[in-house]
Amino acid sequence: MKLAGIHHVTAIASDPAANAAFYTGVLGMRLVKKTVNFDDPSTYHLYYGDDTGTPGTILTFFPWPKARRGTPGVGQVTAFAFQVPMGSLSFWCKHLENAGLVIADEGTRFGERFIATQDPDDFVLEFVETADTALVAPARGATIPPEHALRGFHGTTLSLEAQEQSGAILTKLMGAVLETSEGNRFRYILGDGPGRARIDLLCLPAGRSGTGGTGIVHHIAWRVADDTAQITARTELVSAGLNVSPVIDRNYFHSIYYREPGGVLFEIATDPPGFAVDESANTLGSKLMLPEWLEAHRAALEATLPPLK
Numbered sequence: 001m002k003l004a005g006i007h008h009v010t011a012i013a014s015d016p017a018a019n020a021a022f023y024t025g026v027l028g029m030r031l032v033k034k035t036v037n038f039d040d041p042s043t044y045h046l047y048y049g050d051d052t053g054t055p056g057t058i059l060t061f062f063p064w065p066k067a068r069r070g071t072p073g074v075g076q077v078t079a080f081a082f083q084v085p086m087g088s089l090s091f092w093c094k095h096l097e098n099a100g101l102v103i104a105d106e107g108t109r110f111g112e113r114f115i116a117t118q119d120p121d122d123f124v125l126e127f128v129e130t131a132d133t134a135l136v137a138p139a140r141g142a143t144i145p146p147e148h149a150l151r152g153f154h155g156t157t158l159s160l161e162a163q164e165q166s167g168a169i170l171t172k173l174m175g176a177v178l179e180t181s182e183g184n185r186f187r188y189i190l191g192d193g194p195g196r197a198r199i200d201l202l203c204l205p206a207g208r209s210g211t212g213g214t215g216i217v218h219h220i221a222w223r224v225a226d227d228t229a230q231i232t233a234r235t236e237l238v239s240a241g242l243n244v245s246p247v248i249d250r251n252y253f254h255s256i257y258y259r260e261p262g263g264v265l266f267e268i269a270t271d272p273p274g275f276a277v278d279e280s281a282n283t284l285g286s287k288l289m290l291p292e293w294l295e296a297h298r299a300a301l302e303a304t305l306p307p308l309k
């Protein structure tokens, strides 16, 4: 199968307004889609990304104000990293501190400088200075100067009890390569060029299992070019004995899901049709978008959902 890096990451948040204020106001991402959780339409599903919602820049949240808080740990995506241009880390340090955030970690990993902070639900976000940053369109109207704007995902960290079985799925089935390792961190590369994903498998044999809830990643989606390539990928995963969902229409992409051996939920999502399928590129994210079967309930939903600003 041919996967081209990260398509999107989906996590659980608590307060939708705080989530939107942080990702748009502090990080300068664009709210590219405001819709509801199709399985629980009284709650939002919020999508952030670059100006057009390019796959590889998309972060999505289910804000569940009543959900319990999750515990990060083994079997989870425990961090994800954004690419920033060379020389931008000092800007981000100052900018995050001015926003009241704490720089929880900083240093050099595999030769690249990084800083780490936490979002309003304490999820770990890393910012990595990357020489060959991906070409993305910075969000219009963002307060971040375009030369420092986020350039999409750099990669992600999965905390696992052991990395061998998960690594084998990545290399033998998904087309990743094991690039290097430092201590208990094994770096795999998925895809080519600036949009490639750096997938770090962190071995924590004595680590505690994580629990789901707010501040925890629900799943990570990998990019596939189109429906045909997705079917090929599905066939290969099923042949290898994995339990794979049927293709599900998510309006903005088509998805299949499977759990890798370390317990992390993986998705493979198509690039098309994208976020301009139901509203224009100029108005992305400005209106609550609903699938046809929920349009009849629009007034009730709009009255229930809390305002984001």
Ligand code: ZN
Residues within 6 Å of the ligand: 008, 010, 219, 221, 255, 267
């Ligand atoms: Zn997804």
